[in-house]
Amino acid sequence: xxxxxxxxxxxxxxxxxxxxxxxGDLKAGDPISPEQELADRHxxxxxxxxxxxxxxxxxxxxxxxxxxxxxxxSQTRLHWQLSHFETQERHSAEADAWSNGVADQGRNxxxxxxxEINVPTPKVAERLGLNQDDLVVVRRRVxxxxxxxxxxxxxxxxxxxxxxxxxxxxxxxxxxxxxLASIGYPQIKIVDEIEIRMxxxxxxxxxxxxxxxxxxxxxxTGYGEDxxxxxxxxxxxxxxxxxxxxxxxxx
Amino acid sequence: xxxxxxxxxxxxxxxxxxxxxxxGDLKAGDPISPEQELADRHxxxxxxxxxxxxxxxxxxxxxxxxxxxxxxxSQTRLHWQLSHFETQERHSAEADAWSNGVADQGRNxxxxxxxEINVPTPKVAERLGLNQDDLVVVRRRVxxxxxxxxxxxxxxxxxxxxxxxxxxxxxxxxxxxxxLASIGYPQIKIVDEIEIRMxxxxxxxxxxxxxxxxxxxxxxTGYGEDxxxxxxxxxxxxxxxxxxxxxxxxx
DNA sequence: CAGTGGTCTAGACCACGCT
DNA sequence: GCGTGGTCTAGACCACTGG
Numbered sequence: 001x002x003x004x005x006x007x008x009x010x011x012x013x014x015x016x017x018x019x020x021x022x023x024g025d026l027k028a029g030d031p032i033s034p035e036q037e038l039a040d041r042h043x044x045x046x047x048x049x050x051x052x053x054x055x056x057x058x059x060x061x062x063x064x065x066x067x068x069x070x071x072x073x074s075q076t077r078l079h080w081q082l083s084h085f086e087t088q089e090r091h092s093a094e095a096d097a098w099s100n101g102v103a104d105q106g107r108n109x110x111x112x113x114x115x116e117i118n119v120p121t122p123k124v125a126e127r128l129g130l131n132q133d134d135l136v137v138v139r140r141r142v143x144x145x146x147x148x149x150x151x152x153x154x155x156x157x158x159x160x161x162x163x164x165x166x167x168x169x170x171x172x173x174x175x176x177x178x179x180l181a182s183i184g185y186p187q188i189k190i191v192d193e194i195e196i197r198m199x200x201x202x203x204x205x206x207x208x209x210x211x212x213x214x215x216x217x218x219x220x221t222g223y224g225e226d227x228x229x230x231x232x233x234x235x236x237x238x239x240x241x242x243x244x245x246x247x248x249x250x251x
Numbered sequence: 252x253x254x255x256x257x258x259x260x261x262x263x264x265x266x267x268x269x270x271x272x273x274x275g276d277l278k279a280g281d282p283i284s285p286e287q288e289l290a291d292r293h294x295x296x297x298x299x300x301x302x303x304x305x306x307x308x309x310x311x312x313x314x315x316x317x318x319x320x321x322x323x324x325s326q327t328r329l330h331w332q333l334s335h336f337e338t339q340e341r342h343s344a345e346a347d348a349w350s351n352g353v354a355d356q357g358r359n360x361x362x363x364x365x366x367e368i369n370v371p372t373p374k375v376a377e378r379l380g381l382n383q384d385d386l387v388v389v390r391r392r393v394x395x396x397x398x399x400x401x402x403x404x405x406x407x408x409x410x411x412x413x414x415x416x417x418x419x420x421x422x423x424x425x426x427x428x429x430x431l432a433s434i435g436y437p438q439i440k441i442v443d444e445i446e447i448r449m450x451x452x453x454x455x456x457x458x459x460x461x462x463x464x465x466x467x468x469x470x471x472t473g474y475g476e477d478x479x480x481x482x483x484x485x486x487x488x489x490x491x492x493x494x495x496x497x498x499x500x501x502x
Numbered sequence: 503c504a505g506t507g508g509t510c511t512a513g514a515c516c517a518c519g520c521t
Numbered sequence: 522g523c524g525t526g527g528t529c530t531a532g533a534c535c536a537c538t539g540g
Contacts, residue, residue, distance in 0.1 A: 196490030214465030239447030
């Protein structure tokens with residue numbers, strides 16, 4: 001007699017709603033029926049409905065909030081062009097590559113910068129070829145687009161290179177050709193490592209990341225003319241707001 | 252006389268366990284106490300503990316399974332070098348760039364290939380500059396490492412280019428310099444777009460992706476000497492198994 | 503203030519993996 | 522068979538948002 005549907009009750013509810021979203025019956029921004037109503041309609045308890053909604057939220061399809069109800073999540077992503085060196089400035093000057101890229105897409109960028117001197121984490125020390133008792137200058141940037149926090153971008157420089165230079169200025173400095181080049185250390189090679197993972201609690205709160213949103217941890221190591229590492233930049237990139245872009249040309 | 256801890260009960264349980272993991276008291280592979288035991292220890296109900304464990308699972312910290320108990324998740328990632336063109340073969344020949352990269356890291360790669368002719372999805376049509384009534388040849392590959400499914404990599408070619416060539420062979424073909432070059436269409440430029448998101452239900456089941464694991468959708472478009480697109484490759488990359496790597500050299 | 507989602511409990515039964 | 526996690530219910534109260 002049973003219908004022999006192997007899916008759990010909550011999974012059927014989730015599948016129903018997911019199908020409505022994929023089909024376009026529910027569009028970005030549309031409100032979802034209240035939990036109690038969904039429970040009545042499917043003949044299940046409210047907790048079961050909540051499990052279904054939880055699942056869809058984890059898939060990045062829904063947003064929720066106390067008192068506000070649930071809505072279908074929208075995603076428009078900003079393109080982040082990563083294959084241009086700082087030395088290949090396409091713009092007049094002034095702003096850095098990131099700001100220019102954002103402005104090109106009709107959005108309004110700005111960044112907050114703080115500078116500190118610290119001991120390197122193992123991850124940074126390894127990439128800069130430093131010991132634990134060496135020091136690094138850390139430039140921590142929070143990058144905003146249209147006044148929403150968009151990225152955490154922390155740059156690490158060996159203290160021996162950064163001491164007494166522009167790099168110690170706790171503000172948004174930029175010079176044509178790149179800061180490192182301007183102080184005598186041009187970068188000739190870059191290695192990017194991209195890791196995909198869920199955000200830590202701290203990252204979630206700093207960036208206002210919704211549940212069900214993964215991040216990319218983008219680690220860029222820059223090397224100088226003598227082949228030694230000059231800089232490590234670690235950027236935390238919320239997945240729902242970005243597309244990372246690389247353009248590669250045959251030589 | 253409340254303790255005035257603003258955190259919910261489940262959040263305290265989660266924070267406790269997360270701290271144990273970060274501190275190293277619980278290492279990869281270690282079992283977590285059973286739900287009932289955690290409930291008793293913290294003086295909360297089993298459902299509350301389950302909510303905490305659910306959260307940590309979504310953060311990618313735990314694995315679970317019926318009857319098996321829960322364990323701390325480990326993560327060793329394979330490096331995937333993406334900045335080398337097919338024309339820049341470093342290896343004797345035979346295998347493709349991906350297989351070589353995997354073998355270099357002491358692992359054992361293989362791939363299953365199927366070929367079909369189909370109408371392009373809008374995403375593919377846009378990048379190949381095709382209309383909806385044009386046809387594409389699709390090479391679908393499931394890539395395995397040590398017999399575990401690792402990536403879904405689908406390549407799309409305009410039917411006009413692929414017809415009657417090696418590209419129609421439903422097996423793991425590879426030639427020095429790349430297949431496209433061997434049939435008269437060398438790629439001179441590549442554009443990669445990387446999107447970070449949660450997997451669809453289908454991707455999760457095909458790749459055996461655990462809850463709380465994001466994916467990268469890597470879209471590589473290859474252009475020929477006349478500047479026209481030749482190929483789109485869409486790869487679904489489980490985040491817990493990969494690090495994407497790009498090396499960029501100054502010109 | 504009404505309605506929403508968020509938290510929490512107590513208890514039940516089921517499905518799976520192991521020994 | 523026993524212990525584990527997975528599913529599900531019914532009911533309660535709280536916290537926030539909006540009219």
